[in-house]
Amino acid sequence: MASLNVGNLGEYLREQRRNAQLSLRQLADAAGVSNPYLSQIERGLRKPSAEVLQQVAKALRISAETLYVRAGILDAERDRDEVETRAVILADPSLNERQKQVLLQIYESFRKENGLGTGEGAGPARDGDGAADQGTGGSSTAGGGDAAGSDTDAGRRRTAG
Numbered sequence: 001m002a003s004l005n006v007g008n009l010g011e012y013l014r015e016q017r018r019n020a021q022l023s024l025r026q027l028a029d030a031a032g033v034s035n036p037y038l039s040q041i042e043r044g045l046r047k048p049s050a051e052v053l054q055q056v057a058k059a060l061r062i063s064a065e066t067l068y069v070r071a072g073i074l075d076a077e078r079d080r081d082e083v084e085t086r087a088v089i090l091a092d093p094s095l096n097e098r099q100k101q102v103l104l105q106i107y108e109s110f111r112k113e114n115g116l117g118t119g120e121g122a123g124p125a126r127d128g129d130g131a132a133d134q135g136t137g138g139s140s141t142a143g144g145g146d147a148a149g150s151d152t153d154a155g156r157r158r159t160a161g
Contacts, residue, residue, distance in 0.1 A: 009044070009071045
């Protein structure tokens with residue numbers, strides 16, 4: 001019965017799963033994790049990695065950042081504005097997934113430039129060529145265009161991390 005102080009996360013995940021009308025097995029399959037592992041997370045017995053939380057959030061169509069805060073990966077007080085901004089971007093139904101990711105990378109780039117990086121290593125700093133993308137078609141991506149290079153860049157970033 002040793003809880004890892006992630007009970008709040010587990011309760012929240014269970015509530016979100018039920019709201020989405022998914023069984024534990026369905027969510028586990030959609031997130032690419034095992035059924036027993038997801039059950040342990042929901043019961044507060046396991047603390048999932050940020051990657052697992054991201055997969056679960058995607059399967060539930062909710063903000064990964066919200067799960068990060070509930071799991072204690074992000075500091076709620078210090079990162080509240082950033083989390084809220086990211087959540088709004090991710091929840092916007094008028095943007096597709098690629099556009100959301102590009103917008104988050106631009107946001108992260110500006111935060112880093114202003115000395116307010118997230119500490120997660122996300123965005124342009126991680127892929128090593130974020131600033132260079134501006135001169136190689138990155139600006140057309142930010143405008144929402146469907147340039148051929150933007151899909152390649154987005155796919156490369158997804159596989160990089």
